[in-house]
Amino acid sequence: MNITVFGSGYVGLVTAACLADVGNRVLCVDVDPEKIATLKAGHCPFYEPGIDSLLVRNAKGGRLDFTTDAARGVAHGEIIFIAVGTPPQEDGSADLQYVLAVARTIGQHMADYKVVCTKSTVPVGTAAKVREALAAELAARRLALPYDVVSNPEFLKEGAAVEDFMRPDRIIVGTDNARALDKMRQLYAPFNRNHDRVMAMDVPSAELTKYAANAMLATRISFMNELALLAEQVGADIESVRRGIGSDPRIGFHFLYAGAGYGGSCFPKDVKALIRTGGEHGQSLQVLHAVEAANEHQKQELFRRISAYLGSVKGRTIALWGLAFKPNTDDMREAPSRVLMEAIWAAGGKVRAFDPVAMETTAKIYGERADFTLVDSPEAACEGADVLAIVTEWSAFKAPDFARIKALLKTPAIFDGRNLYDPAAVQAAGLHYQGIGRAR
Numbered sequence: 001m002n003i004t005v006f007g008s009g010y011v012g013l014v015t016a017a018c019l020a021d022v023g024n025r026v027l028c029v030d031v032d033p034e035k036i037a038t039l040k041a042g043h044c045p046f047y048e049p050g051i052d053s054l055l056v057r058n059a060k061g062g063r064l065d066f067t068t069d070a071a072r073g074v075a076h077g078e079i080i081f082i083a084v085g086t087p088p089q090e091d092g093s094a095d096l097q098y099v100l101a102v103a104r105t106i107g108q109h110m111a112d113y114k115v116v117c118t119k120s121t122v123p124v125g126t127a128a129k130v131r132e133a134l135a136a137e138l139a140a141r142r143l144a145l146p147y148d149v150v151s152n153p154e155f156l157k158e159g160a161a162v163e164d165f166m167r168p169d170r171i172i173v174g175t176d177n178a179r180a181l182d183k184m185r186q187l188y189a190p191f192n193r194n195h196d197r198v199m200a201m202d203v204p205s206a207e208l209t210k211y212a213a214n215a216m217l218a219t220r221i222s223f224m225n226e227l228a229l230l231a232e233q234v235g236a237d238i239e240s241v242r243r244g245i246g247s248d249p250r251i252g253f254h255f256l257y258a259g260a261g262y263g264g265s266c267f268p269k270d271v272k273a274l275i276r277t278g279g280e281h282g283q284s285l286q287v288l289h290a291v292e293a294a295n296e297h298q299k300q301e302l303f304r305r306i307s308a309y310l311g312s313v314k315g316r317t318i319a320l321w322g323l324a325f326k327p328n329t330d331d332m333r334e335a336p337s338r339v340l341m342e343a344i345w346a347a348g349g350k351v352r353a354f355d356p357v358a359m360e361t362t363a364k365i366y367g368e369r370a371d372f373t374l375v376d377s378p379e380a381a382c383e384g385a386d387v388l389a390i391v392t393e394w395s396a397f398k399a400p401d402f403a404r405i406k407a408l409l410k411t412p413a414i415f416d417g418r419n420l421y422d423p424a425a426v427q428a429a430g431l432h433y434q435g436i437g438r439a440r
Ligand code: UGA
Pocket: 121, 154, 155, 156, 157, 158, 159, 214, 217, 221, 254, 255, 256, 257, 258, 259, 260, 261, 262, 263, 264, 265, 266, 267, 325, 326
């Protein structure tokens, strides 16, 4: 099939590369000429395992191309994906201007039947707005061309996006139209061999499913984080509690890890947007208000602990392992590390940080500062630092030489925001150790 993907960001590129890899001819359209030039030169603008080889292989094979020419994009695709950004606005609502601009562009250039598919995470009701925007342009051209708007939310996890796309656990297709559903089934057939993963539903249900999934996961995390703080108070160990409750199949083991708070581009944004949608319909989503507040509190937790331990962080240096909001990505959006670093700086402390891939992104955000040093190994971060804080659970941090860390730190202590170690083992090595919700 001929497919067009508007928006060469994370979601757009993964979608495009994976669809091309199974034999479709995919054209990616982006307004940013620099991004298109980078992609044409065979480079991916972000870090994601497996994406580079997919992009190169399919571009070479003539199945994947990149352009800034929107008219060409509209002419090319029988199915057109809208995968442009929906950044949060001040009030928490998603900014739909880029999504609607693409809808108008399609309306301005289309000449035959199109299935227009919203792939960006968009609030309930967006497909209807896309339909209106497109219809208005067709009306201005005095044309009555056929088209369908489908909601096809993505459920990719950063760091595992290619795998998630190639082996989806569900393919949600929101549509009220049999012709569009049929096209979508054809498109996804290569990913759907052994079990039928396509779930057809009405458009609002598909749109709400996306938010419901992320909000549910964020709720689990915030609940575990609150329980972890309580566990410390009552002398319990959250890891034992996690195993204890996870073994109930109704609860399950996934997304029950207490930590330094959830970050990333999705959970914080989607929880806010769903609260906002509730508000627009006169409903206060009370659970989600609490989920958000608990997460804000949790992101400050490492700073509170370090400050309490040292008395004050003024004039102190904190070694920091992990900057990205989670492993296997260089994404720093809403990363808990930022809250910690900014709190340390505001209190007059310094940070020496290491991350396997996110240091370049971090340097771009904060620039040169006297109170911030990026170093090239976990050990180098500890050199001359007072204590060590761990914010991201990269594999490289999982089996460190505790004796060496002890020798390097002035006040040998580890504040582990991801519960990587057995507390007894670290303490036996002579370091003070605080995990999140671990028995002391
Ligand atoms: C999330 C969802 O997991 C995907 O299904 C969804 O498609 C995506 O958002 C999206 O809407 O685009 P992602 O943000 O890449 O994916 O990352 P997650 O692996 O879900 O992690 C989110 C945050 O939760 C991270 O900061 C992570 O450290 C934290 N987390 C996760 C915990 O604190 N505890 C856990 O048990 C799991």
